[in-house]
Amino acid sequence: MDQKHIFDIKAIEPPKHDAWKRMLPLSLLLVAVICVAWYFGWDAKAVTAGILLFGVVSNVFVWIIGLIGLVPVVGPLIVKVLSLSIIWLLNAIGYIVSFVAIKRGYSKDVLTYRGLTIALIIGIIIGYVIGHFL
Known part of the structure; x- marks a missing residue:
């Protein structure tokens, strides 16, 4: 019987050292959307839901917490x-x-x-x- 191991060497990915090239513009985009929504008085619940959905899907919040952890x-x-x-x-x-x-x-x-x-x-x-x- 062929057993699969939970920690397969092929499944482990090395850390991505250039993630900041994507995450920094995404973080700035989120801040810009928040500022524009505040300036134009858009519906707060809709903007919050969109920001949370986008932030969770793109892992921007995890990246920001990682930056805070580097202090x-x-x-x-x-x-x-x-x-x-x-x-x-x-x-x-x-x-x-x-x-x-x-x-x-x-x-x-x-x-x-x-x-x-x-x-x-x-x-x-x-x-x-x-x-x-x-």
């Missing part, structure tokens, strides 16, 4: 914090609660709540960085 000492910490699932979970729960509260007419309370949520997330990030250095 000595602080860069890897920022990448670790951005990839913590608890941060994403807290933010998602905050958006769901905000949506429900706005529908019920508590828009002023939502503003206070979102401010507290952002303060909590920033506190977690600062605590993580300080804890890493101690």
Whole structure:
């Protein structure tokens, strides 16, 4: 019986050292589209959906996170914090609660709540960085 190995030497591709030649113009294109959309007042939801779809398909976001990770000492910490699932979970729960509260007419309370949520997330990030250095 012929077994295939998960890590086949032929399937492993060497790292691409010239990826910046494609990713830098794509990143600048995304920034330009955001600026043009803001200037002309295009629908924010449509532009956001388009930017997210384009960024995920083209891996531009991964490249930008990789650039942030190249910054000595602080860069890897920022990448670790951005990839913590608890941060994403807290933010998602905050958006769901905000949506429900706005529908019920508590828009002023939502503003206070979102401010507290952002303060909590920033506190977690600062605590993580300080804890890493101690």
